[in-house]
Amino acid sequence: MQIGSSLSGLPPPQAGPRAATDTPPTNPAANDKTESSRAPATNQQLTEEQRAQVQALKSRDREVRAHEAAHMAAAGGLARGGASYSYETGPDNRRYAVGGEVSINTSPGNSPEETLQKAETIRAAAQAPAKPSQQDLAIAASAGKMAAEARAELAAQQFSGDDDDRSRTQARAVENYTQTSSTGTSEQKSVGINLIA
Secondary structure (H helix, E strand, O other): OOOOOOOOOOOOOOOOOOOOOOOOOOHHHHHHHHHHOOOOOOOOHHHHHHHHHHHHHHHHHHHHHHHHHHHHHHHHHHHHHOEEEEEEEHHHHHEEEEEEEEEEEEOOOOOHHHHHHHHHHHHHHHOOOOOOHHHHHHHHHHHHHHHHHHHHHHHHHHHHHHHHHHHHHHHHHHHHHHHHHHHOOOOOOOOOOOOOO
């Protein structure tokens, strides 16, 4: 399952000509090498509209990277690798992150306790950014369902484990009743019994 920002999850950059965004997600470390090999346009070579677009792309890049960093920090060991980004090339020939995602392990744990802990971590990771996307909220809801199922399983295990305690309580109650009724006197003993529903 993947959580992250997308073009629909956060506001797009300001209007203006846009480069194709069909670029597949790439590794940010590899992107750094690519950026340095291109000759960026200087601010004086750009029109006012292009400078505004560059500023919007820079802002979007910061938002996307902060969004994915929040997911990564909250996901901890459940994150599968690092964040991956989709990029848009600005009029200055630099690539800016306009979307991203973090893959996380959403498989159930080996026990209800472990599943519950994983579900809570998944939910926290999905809701970690300041502005979770719709996909993030859907994943948080799925994690909530996973947690509820794990809690139900834990309760069922605990309830079945209480059968022995209940049987012992019932046996003591019968024994106390038998002792009280077998005395044959009008004097009755008061015995406290706790019944577990």
